[in-house]
Structures are given as C-alpha cells and as structure tokens.
Amino acid sequence: MRRAVLACLVAVAAATLGVSGGGSAQAASHATDDVLHVAPDGRGSACTTTSPCTLDTARDQARALVPGATGDVVVELQGGTYRLTGPFRLGVQDSGRPGHPVVYRAAAGQKPVLTGAMKVTGFTRVDAARNIYRADVPAGTASRELFVNGVRADRDRGPRDPSGFSVTPTGFHTADSSYTTWTDPARVEVVRNSGWKQMRCPLASIKPGASGGSDLTVDPACWNNNHTSVPNPSFPFNGAGLPTLDGITWLENAYQLLGTPGQFYLDQDGGHLYYVPRPGEDLATADVELPVASELVDAAGTPGHLAPLNDTDWRAVYTGSWGYSSGRHLGDLNADVHYTSTDGDSVSYTFDGTGIQMLSETNDDEGSADVYVDGKKVSTVSANGPVRLAQQALVSVTGLTKGTHTLRVVKTGGTYLLVDGFTVIPDAIASVHDITFSGITFTGTTWTAPTAEGYVDNQAGVIWDPTTRTPARIPAAVQVHRGQRVTFTGDTVTHTGTSGIDLADQTQDSTVTGSTITDTSGIGVAVGEVDDYYQTEPALMTSGNTVSGSVVQFPGQEYADAVGIWVGYSRGTTLSHNDVGYTPYSGISIGWGWGWASDCTLQAKQGLPNPCLHGTTYAGDEHVVGNHVHSVMGALYDGGPVYTLGGEALPSEFTGNVLSECIDGCNMIYHDEGSSLWNTHDNVVRFANGSLWLNLWTPSIHDDSIHDNWSDTPSYNNNGTNISLQPATVVTDGNWPAAAQAIVATAGPGTLPGAAADDDDLRVAYHGSWSSSGSRGLGDLDNGVHYTQQNGASATITFTGTGIGFLTETNSDEGDIGITLDGASKGTISADTPQRQTQQSLYSVSGLTDGPHTLTVTKLSGTYLLVDGFTLS
Structure with a gap:
C-alpha cells in the first residue's frame, strides 16, 4: 500500500538526516559531512559533542565551512528547550550549496524545542470565589497567548452573541450599565465573526450612556477600517469589502470576565498574569508557557517584499503634456493613471536599488516606448495589444549595480502611453538557499499588533495593514523570505500565536x-504573496x-x-x-x-x-x-x-x-x-x-x-x-x-501519529445512513462525532496493533451497540445513561497479536449511535 511505502520513505529520509536511527548508520551516511554540535546551554566555540556551542555560534562557523565542504554542513541540536527572545536569523551568507545544504537537525533520538515563550511560575490564588490564580511577570510583558501543560488557554471572554447591543456611530450601546465598572477598557477587544471574516477592534472607552446603560466606544481608526470605511479596492486585491463589524460575537480581555476554567488575563502594565485552572491542573507543578517572541526563524534573501508604488509617487517626474485620470475603474493601481498622447513625452523615476519595473496598460490604441537607464537606451517596449489589460509590467530592468539610478521612458509610437506604477528592486536578487531543518520543534510565539490596531480582515488570513490599507498577512513563527531549496522535513510547529510556516516573497523550489x-493562531502553512x-x-x-x-x-x-x-x-x-x-x-x-x-x-x-x-x-x-x-x-x-x-x-x-x-x-x-x-x-x-x-x-x-x-x-x-x-x-x-x-x-x-484515531480518520468506514457533527463544544475528541439513527448502521476500523478502545457518547437517547472483532461477535454494550457523558470507552481489548485487526460497532437500538473515535495500542 502507498501508506506503507510512504512511511518507509519518510523513515529513510529521517534517518539520513539524523532524526532517528543508530549512530553507526548515521556516521556512514555522513562520512564526509562537517558536523557542529549545539545545546540549549552551549557556550564557547568548540561546537563538539562534549563541548557544544550556541545556535548562533554554530551558524557563524557553518558559514565559514561551506566553501570548503565536501558534503553537507550539519548543525546538530541536542535535545532540550532553546528559549529565544528574537528570531534565529539566516541570510544569503548562511546558504549551502545545491545538493549539499546546511542542515539544522535534531541529534539522534532527541527532541530540540525552539520556543519564544517564557516559563511562568509562582502562582497564588487571589480570588477563591472565581478560582483565579495570579503570577508575576515583568511589567510591560505583552502577549496574547498562554499554554498550560501543552494546552492552549483562551484570553478571557464574555458570552457568545450577547444580547441587548445596538450599533452607534462610534461603537455599541447596551442598557446594561455594569460594563462601566470594567477596569482598563482600552485593553478590551470586541470580536465579530461574520461570513468569511473575523474582525477585531480594541475599545477606546466604556462610559455611561446619555440615557443610562453603557456606551462602548471602539478605537476610532479600527472602527473606520472595520465598520465605517472597510477597505474595498476590488480586483485583484479583494472581491468585496463586506461584511463589516456590525455586531458583537463576544467581548474579550477584561479582568471582570475571568472565571471560566482554561482562560487567562494578562495585566500588561501591572505585570500580573491571571489564570483559572482547568480541573486537574496543579499550578504548582504545571508547565505554564507565556509566548513573548513573534518569530523563531527568519531565513531571508534579498530583496525583501516587493510591492508596486502608484504613478503619483513623488519620485515620478512627467515631462511634456501628460494628463492624469482617476476613478477610471478599469483595473488601474489605485484606480488612476498618468497618460500622454504626444511622442517624445517622457517619465523619469530616480531610485536607489538594483532594478525597477514600470506598470502600464496594454491596449490596441497604445504603442511603443524607448527605455533608458542612467541616460543609456536599454530597450524598446510595446504596449500594443488586442484587449485592454491593466497593471502590465511593460518595463522590467534588473541586475543593476546597487546605487542611485534613473529610469526614463519616452513615448515613441501609438496613440497613448500610460503609467500606472513602479516597483523598485532595492537589492540584488539573491536567495537564501540550500538550508534544511529536520526533526526540530518550533513553538511559543505571539503577535501583539492586533492589541493596539485591531484585526482588519480581508480573507483567509490575508488582512489589511491598518495604516496603509495595503495587503498584509499574519506573520509566521518560521519565515522564509526569497528562499530557494529551503526544506522542512519531520519538523513540528505548534502552539503559536502566529501562523506556522511561511514561504514568502517569491520563495522557490522549497518544501515542507x-x-x-x-x-496555530493563524495559517498553518502559507506559500506566496497577493x-x-x-x-x-x-x-x-x-x-x-x-x-x-x-x-x-x-x-x-x-x-x-x-x-x-x-x-x-x-x-x-x-x-x-x-x-x-x-x-x-x-x-x-x-x-x-x-x-x-x-x-x-x-x-x-x-x-x-x-x-x-x-x-x-x-x-x-x-x-x-x-x-x-x-x-x-x-x-x-x-x-x-x-x-x-x-x-x-x-x-x-x-x-x-x-x-x-x-x-x-x-x-x-x-x-x-x-x-x-x-x-x-x-x-x-x-x-x-x-x-x-x-x-x-x-x-x-x-x-x-x-x-x-x-x-x-x-x-x-x-x-x-x-x-x-x-x-x-x-x-x-x-x-x-x-x-x-x-x-x-x-x-x-498515511497513518497519523498518536494513540487515538478520531471519528473522521480515513481508517474508519461507515456503512448505512451516517452524518457528522463538528464544533459541538461538548468535550468530544477533536470536538466532533459521526452519528446515525439507523438500526443496523455500522462503523468499521481496520488497524494494526495489539489493542483498541471504542470512544462514544452516552446519553438517555442512546442504546445498545453490537461489537465485532476480526469477524467474531464480542457481545453488546449499552450507551444508555441518564446524563450525557462524552469520550466514554465502552469497549476495549488488549493483548492482541501484533498485526492487522478489524473492529466493527453496529447500532442495535436507541435513537442515536455516536462514534467519537478509537484509542489504539
């Protein structure tokens, strides 16, 4: 089967990169490699197994080894937690060579963890009635995330879809006057889920209303971006500005909202972290991680992000009888262009960089132009085409010596020459390349910009910069900018307040x-730009x-x-x-x-x-x-x-x-x-x-x-x-x-790792009339179930192992379930209980011969049979 073949290939790749396997096999496969060793407490410059160095030191030494290396240059990370306060940076100078990358890999059998979180200890209970605990953190610590024993905690929030709020010109009003007692209202955030968008804005104030109740005034700039004047430039940047922040899905981040287990509040100014523990959590021994870094790895080539500037940019000088047209609604950048119908008219643009592109329009009434760089003619271009096409890269000049240059474009033919924008290439086009990360865990990041500016959504994790109103994206914990042959294999990115991995800024030939x-708070893996x-x-x-x-x-x-x-x-x-x-x-x-x-x-x-x-x-x-x-x-x-x-x-x-x-x-x-x-x-x-x-x-x-x-x-x-x-x-x-x-x-x-198979695992086959239900919020495994009302309907899982358990929900509307293992009946179990109980293991078996087995559960009676998942040995 393909699953088995893929598993073998992944295992071979992991062993080759030193993620697993014995020392002799690893040494044989890397006989010509240069290997540097690092540890969380590394120091000095030896970078050996007995005297490991820091990650930064190893990177600098690897840089020097690459030119003379006959194989890969390997930086091997010993297990443990590497606490970062800023990103581990790699530039063009840290690249490997085609076929021989610089490899950052886990030492065999070990788990290195790069985290941007601080560990928080010293909790004491400060509110017995609401079971609120507090720990001190440095004043000014900013974060939107908290993880306790590897589980995400939520910023404290109010009830979903609260009633009684109406929209005002500056925010929201409610007849409930209790909101005026909230402390630090400027830290409170209003969240709205609507259609395909989530919008967030901080409040500016909470004050008594003119006729009573509470007026919640939203930060004016964020209110403008999310409600009054939602960015809507249309194609190619978005399809529609709507929906808007026209209601409240919940309010978030007020001390007064604390009380729900698993939620926290960070008093940034006072330096206090408040948390309500979940049942079974002991904060004296719990691993409490507060992310404070926004990024863990930044591998960047040059130039960075490129975006076009409008034809009205101050560096553009139009000589001759140029006109200006705005509001054309023909797809122009910012809906405007400069244009001329006179041969000999020119546009000049002086810039610092290594290249430049000029956006124009092609059409059947447009013609030719000569292109000059620093006074020397470099080409003749034509904007003539059978149909109107907006924002065309009519001129593209690259490979200049970095410095000050002047582009001059002179109209020589056709009825019109249009100028729509310019993209300056500030640095040489040089990728960070041939770098591999293998077997490393990245975790513990936060992104604090929405705390002050809000979250101005476009779609799918693409947002609007709240100031420039140009496209932006949620930053990632691991970022590659203009990379080439950058590889992530067998890595883990988890528990982030950002996106996970971003292959950004024209990255090429790279893999996850x-x-x-x-x-992740944002996108899992992102590729490309908008x-x-x-x-x-x-x-x-x-x-x-x-x-x-x-x-x-x-x-x-x-x-x-x-x-x-x-x-x-x-x-x-x-x-x-x-x-x-x-x-x-x-x-x-x-x-x-x-x-x-x-x-x-x-x-x-x-x-x-x-x-x-x-x-x-x-x-x-x-x-x-x-x-x-x-x-x-x-x-x-x-x-x-x-x-x-x-x-x-x-x-x-x-x-x-x-x-x-x-x-x-x-x-x-x-x-x-x-x-x-x-x-x-x-x-x-x-x-x-x-x-x-x-x-x-x-x-x-x-x-x-x-x-x-x-x-x-x-x-x-x-x-x-x-x-x-x-x-x-x-x-x-x-x-x-x-x-x-x-x-x-x-x-x-292939088969997913872990000791459980969820109800939507591909190994589970459903026969009869079944449906699925997700986001139930009732404590299901992975928050969802499959269910049937048809007697005789069955669910079958084929697995390899020595044991299995069946997870379901019990309730008064559920009944008897038939169990069959490897074709033999194992009797009947009942899911009928007076009260709802989720993730109930009603049948389990262990001690099976290690090999393939098949378990079938069949609905016999009751209104429902629910399949929540299976535990596997």
Whole structure:
C-alpha cells in the first residue's frame, strides 16, 4: 500500500538526516559531512559533542565551512528547550550549496524545542470565589497567548452573541450599565465573526450612556477600517469589502470576565498574569508557557517584499503634456493613471536599488516606448495589444549595480502611453538557499499588533495593514523570505500565536515534508504573496514549492478566518498527500485575485458594477493531489475543504483528494470567482451535511473540466462559462465503489501519529445512513462525532496493533451497540445513561497479536449511535 511505502520513505529520509536511527548508520551516511554540535546551554566555540556551542555560534562557523565542504554542513541540536527572545536569523551568507545544504537537525533520538515563550511560575490564588490564580511577570510583558501543560488557554471572554447591543456611530450601546465598572477598557477587544471574516477592534472607552446603560466606544481608526470605511479596492486585491463589524460575537480581555476554567488575563502594565485552572491542573507543578517572541526563524534573501508604488509617487517626474485620470475603474493601481498622447513625452523615476519595473496598460490604441537607464537606451517596449489589460509590467530592468539610478521612458509610437506604477528592486536578487531543518520543534510565539490596531480582515488570513490599507498577512513563527531549496522535513510547529510556516516573497523550489503544523493562531502553512500578480520575471515569481506528507490541523485558533494551507499567486506549487483538518474556515485556499484574470465579457455576465477590472497573473501549473481535508468551516461561512480563487495562466490539477465533514457553510469542491483551467477529477466527497459537492456560482469561473468524481450528495451548482462537467457518481449508505475506496486508501500522509484515531480518520468506514457533527463544544475528541439513527448502521476500523478502545457518547437517547472483532461477535454494550457523558470507552481489548485487526460497532437500538473515535495500542 502507498501508506506503507510512504512511511518507509519518510523513515529513510529521517534517518539520513539524523532524526532517528543508530549512530553507526548515521556516521556512514555522513562520512564526509562537517558536523557542529549545539545545546540549549552551549557556550564557547568548540561546537563538539562534549563541548557544544550556541545556535548562533554554530551558524557563524557553518558559514565559514561551506566553501570548503565536501558534503553537507550539519548543525546538530541536542535535545532540550532553546528559549529565544528574537528570531534565529539566516541570510544569503548562511546558504549551502545545491545538493549539499546546511542542515539544522535534531541529534539522534532527541527532541530540540525552539520556543519564544517564557516559563511562568509562582502562582497564588487571589480570588477563591472565581478560582483565579495570579503570577508575576515583568511589567510591560505583552502577549496574547498562554499554554498550560501543552494546552492552549483562551484570553478571557464574555458570552457568545450577547444580547441587548445596538450599533452607534462610534461603537455599541447596551442598557446594561455594569460594563462601566470594567477596569482598563482600552485593553478590551470586541470580536465579530461574520461570513468569511473575523474582525477585531480594541475599545477606546466604556462610559455611561446619555440615557443610562453603557456606551462602548471602539478605537476610532479600527472602527473606520472595520465598520465605517472597510477597505474595498476590488480586483485583484479583494472581491468585496463586506461584511463589516456590525455586531458583537463576544467581548474579550477584561479582568471582570475571568472565571471560566482554561482562560487567562494578562495585566500588561501591572505585570500580573491571571489564570483559572482547568480541573486537574496543579499550578504548582504545571508547565505554564507565556509566548513573548513573534518569530523563531527568519531565513531571508534579498530583496525583501516587493510591492508596486502608484504613478503619483513623488519620485515620478512627467515631462511634456501628460494628463492624469482617476476613478477610471478599469483595473488601474489605485484606480488612476498618468497618460500622454504626444511622442517624445517622457517619465523619469530616480531610485536607489538594483532594478525597477514600470506598470502600464496594454491596449490596441497604445504603442511603443524607448527605455533608458542612467541616460543609456536599454530597450524598446510595446504596449500594443488586442484587449485592454491593466497593471502590465511593460518595463522590467534588473541586475543593476546597487546605487542611485534613473529610469526614463519616452513615448515613441501609438496613440497613448500610460503609467500606472513602479516597483523598485532595492537589492540584488539573491536567495537564501540550500538550508534544511529536520526533526526540530518550533513553538511559543505571539503577535501583539492586533492589541493596539485591531484585526482588519480581508480573507483567509490575508488582512489589511491598518495604516496603509495595503495587503498584509499574519506573520509566521518560521519565515522564509526569497528562499530557494529551503526544506522542512519531520519538523513540528505548534502552539503559536502566529501562523506556522511561511514561504514568502517569491520563495522557490522549497518544501515542507513529513511535518506537523498544529494549533496555530493563524495559517498553518502559507506559500506566496497577493501583490505580485503582474510579475513577468521568473526570478521574481513564487514557484516550484511543495507541501507534502504533512499534518496541518487546528489552524486559526485565534484568527478564525485563517486556513490550513494558503497559497497566493504561485506557479508549480504542489500540495500532496497532506492531512488538513479541524479548521474554522476553509482547509486549503489556493489562488487570489477573484475575477481579475477573467475577461470583460465574463465580468459583465457576473453583473459587476465596474466596466472591467481585467489584468493577468502568472499563477498556474498547480497540483492539489491526494489530500485528506476534513472537519472544516467550524466557525465561519462561505468556504470549503479546498477553495480555489482567481484565474490560472497554465492548466492546474485537482485530483485524488478526500473532502469530508463539512461543519457549516460549505461548498465541498469550491472553485470560486475567476477560477479557471482546473482539471478536477477522481475526488471523493463525503459527509457534506447538506452542502453542495460542487459550486461554480458565477460566469467568471471558466474553462474548467470536472469529471470522474464520487459524492454522497447529488447537489451541485454550475453557473460557470465553458465548463466541461460530468456530475459526480452518487454513492449511498457508504457503498463506495472500488475506485473510490482506492482514493480513500491513498489520501493523506498515511497513518497519523498518536494513540487515538478520531471519528473522521480515513481508517474508519461507515456503512448505512451516517452524518457528522463538528464544533459541538461538548468535550468530544477533536470536538466532533459521526452519528446515525439507523438500526443496523455500522462503523468499521481496520488497524494494526495489539489493542483498541471504542470512544462514544452516552446519553438517555442512546442504546445498545453490537461489537465485532476480526469477524467474531464480542457481545453488546449499552450507551444508555441518564446524563450525557462524552469520550466514554465502552469497549476495549488488549493483548492482541501484533498485526492487522478489524473492529466493527453496529447500532442495535436507541435513537442515536455516536462514534467519537478509537484509542489504539
């Protein structure tokens, strides 16, 4: 089976990189490697096993070893906790060589943990009635996260969807006057979940209302960004400004809200951490971790992030009879351009850097221009084309000596020359490259910007900078900027107040393989950017990256719009055989730009209000293959397990995926606005729970081929253009044909690690009429169950091991369950109890022969049978 083969390959790779295996095998495979040794308490410069050094010292020594190395240069991390106050930085000078990377790996059999958290001790109980404990931390300590014994604690919050609030011009009013007694109201945050967005704003004040009650005034700048004037530049940056902060889902971060076990409040100014322990937690011995660093690894090439500047930038000098047009609504950057119809007119732009690009428009009434750099003609370009295309990189100059240069573009032909913007390349294009991280755990980060500025959401973890109102993203614990051949294999990123791993700023040929990214406040793994759609230079494109064989679960634990895997504009990205699950919004989101790349006819058919916002992107050749995406849409709406957006310049493939367990507001295969050139085939859709198996809702979705899919629901929607659509083969009662079963058997990364199999584990097969329910908040394993009301319906798990236990819920509406192990009846158990109890182990067996076994549970009586999961030995 593919699972076994993949497991062997991962094991071989891990052994090769020193994650596991005996010392002799490791020495043999790295006979020519240079190895440096580090430890949490390392010192000096020897960097040996007996005298390890610090991580920074080893990095500097590795830098010197690379030029003369005959093999890899290895930095081997001994086990233990490495507490970082800032990111471990790697630059171009820290790169390896093609085929021989600089490898940062765990020592054999050991677990190095890089954390940005401080350990908190010394708790005393200060409020017996509410069971509140307090510990001192340095005054000024800022954090939005806390983890106790490896479990995320929530910032204290009020009840969900509180009643009695009305919107005012400056925030909210309630007749309840108790809010005016809250201390430090400027630390309080109002949170709103609406549609596909989560919005957050700090309060400015809480004061008595003119006629009583309480007036909650929201920070004015955040209120403007999230309510009064939501950013809405439209294509290619977003599709719509709505929804807005027009209500309260909950209030957060007030001392007066404390009292719920597992919640905390940080008095930043006073230097006090307050916490209400969960049952069984002893704060005298508990591991309490308060993240204070925002980033753990920063591997950065040059230049950094590139974004276009508008044609009105002060450095642009227009000579001749130029005009200026704003509000054209034709897709221009900032909806404006400079233009001339006179040959000989010129635009000059003086900049410091190594290159520059000029954005223009192509159309049939535009013509040629000569390009000069520092007074020397370097090329002639043409803006003539059969259709209007906005924001085209008409001029692209790279490779200049770093310094001050002047670009001059002179109109020489055609009716018009338009100038729409400039992108300055400040430094040489040089990647940080050939670096590997293996077997390392990254944990304990926080992102404090929303505390002061709020969270101004666009979609899927892409936000608006609250000051510039330009696109931004949640920062990641592990960031790669302009990387090439940067590899993460067998790593773990967990318990972060940020995103997990970000392959940013045109990173290329880099991989996340066999890794686990879980419990992140933001996105699990991010690839690419949202503002480089216009690129024509291959060196300035995100391309060739892979996320494979990895587990990405529980993203968006603070920012609910975040997704498991996010891909912006990219070329040749592969997302293969990952397990992505338990997401508050979509599982995988790939693409950007909405209908930007769809032509004007299709935009008109969609009924868009503007004449046409039409340009091009370099995205395409994407491969979404063999993933298991499940238990999605736990908090927001209008997404799905895999969500595509915007146009592709090259054909892309969507195949072999298992998409299951929609919680709410799903479209199971969701090719959204502008999605094009997708070949979507041989996917299995199950437990859609009333959702469409396919949604192509508008004419700007075009030229997709959808065929040979299987679904347990027949419902779909096709309003796309030039769609080749074969309806899915509809399967009932879990009677999946052999071809669909083969897809299920090979989807995901293989058997997941751990001593439990959740109810949505691919090893579990459901026969009969079953549904799933997620985000129940009742204490289920991973917060969800499968359930049936049909007597005779069964669930079967095939596993390898020596024992198994069946987890279910007991309640007064549940009844008898038949148990069969390896084809033999093991009798009947009952789930009938007076009160609801979750995660109940009603049947278990141990001492089995180590090998494959099959357990079946069958509903015999009662109203419901629930499957919550299985414990495995």
